[in-house]
Amino acid sequence: MTLSEQEFRVKSDEALNAARHALLPLADSDGFEVELQNGVLNLEFEEPSETKFVVSPNAPVRQIWVSAMSRSFKLSWAPELDAFALDGETLPLLLDRLTRSFLSQA
Secondary structure, three states: OOOOHHHHHHHHHHHHHHHHHHHHHHHHHHOOEEEEEOOEEEEEEOOOOOEEEEEEEEHHHOEEEEEEOOEEEEEEEEOOOOEEEEOOEEHHHHHHHHHHHHHOOO
């Protein structure tokens, strides 16, 4: 199922908000910033090294792109999950896994 541009905007905004909300407890306990600004979600770390994860919608291809740990992840809409996902892993789960992996490098 291909989302219309309007559907994509609504669902990507919802997905970024949900991912931000899901990460806040971890951010509070582990001391990193989670900021949603102008439709882009940023995770900013000072420890174990100064790093930023960037999560942004890419409307032309109807995907959410995640740039984290020197890699790029491109999540498409998965109607069966009612979420943006990559290989069955939803955006909040992917961000949680990447964040915990990064933090464990200390």
